[in-house]
Amino acid sequence: MSSEIRPSAQAWAELLRLPALFTVPGDALAGAAAAGTSPNRRTFLAIGSSLCLYEAGMALNDWADRAEDAVERPHRPLPSRRVSPGAALAAAGGLTCAGLALAARAGRPALAVAGTLATTVWAYDLGLKRTAAGPTAMAAARGLDLMLGAAATVPGGRWRTALPSATVLGAHTLAVTAVSRRETQGGSSLAPLAALSATVLLAWTAGRTTGRTTGRTTPELPAGRRTASALRLPGSSSSASMGAAAPSRRAVATGTVATGTATAAAVATGTATDRTATDRTATDRTATDRTATAGIAATKTAANRTATVLQGVLSAAYAATAARPLFHAVLNPSPPLTQRAVGGGIRAMIPLQAALAARGGGLRSALLTAALAPAARAFARNVSVT
Missing domain, CATH: 1.20.58 (Methane Monooxygenase Hydroxylase; Chain G, domain 1)
Structure with a gap:
């Protein structure tokens, strides 16, 4: 009999970085809210597609970095031989196909965005990650994930109205990815400082009030x-x-x-x-x-006020989650503190997504997204998100 130990659930959880999965559903929910529509069945198909494509990227990332991780992070599943490289590559391919299949069921626009997203993920992991275009490619992938939710949820070309929210989320991803490029070496305060400045600006942007769907009225003859x-x-x-x-x-x-x-x-x-x-x-x-019109107007006004308050609270939560570890990394850019800053930036995506959903008038989507944060913190105690 073979003495090879089969991969454990813990090893696969580390390979796929399961705690980071909680940062994915908020993309589609924020995209639907930014497009001015409540989530529907196609939105949840987009969430399933995003989860599959995200996990495909995680498996492919470790497969592509297996030689580098053998030197810098030998405890990872592939260098430690707890998961074979072939199994990781097969998982990446299978999850990509599953993600595209789910997107196809949500409609042609969703499939088109998902195809672009999958291409970006594979291009990043297999080559762009080690170039100057790496952070930009990762930012584009996260923005496309938000656009996938919008494209799946709304008909026609209305989903393009989610582009500003996708830009905000992409800018945050760009800053975090720039910091992560030196998480194993440390030694530079420039990237954490730039990311800290970007966090403050993005928190202000996400907290700004805009024309919400809940407050729009169309005057007509009684x-x-x-x-x-x-x-x-x-x-x-x-x-x-x-x-x-x-x-x-x-x-x-x-x-x-x-x-x-x-x-x-x-x-x-x-x-x-x-x-x-x-x-x-x-x-x-x-x-x-x-x-009746006065009652509807009062209800919409109350909803807008609630959304404004919730938006401000979530924006502050985003700033607090991301800024504190970044500030520590600026003062001491050691590998442990830099990795902690990257982890904080990943977890901060949840309140940022929730703030963007509230900004678009999606109160339920914002609350549902924010509720994922405690689960992400609980899982991160056992499995690293980086």
């Missing part, structure tokens, strides 16, 4: 007023002509003429009464519409 216009009867001149034509042309008796005149007067009186009743009904409907 239904009661439209009903009154549609139901208004002809004017008095037309009614008079109808009454005048009612008597017979050959009627010569005085009683017949008098009867025709009385009938015409009764018709005119009835018409006036009906018009008055209709106007009263239209007035009542207009008042009801105004009350």
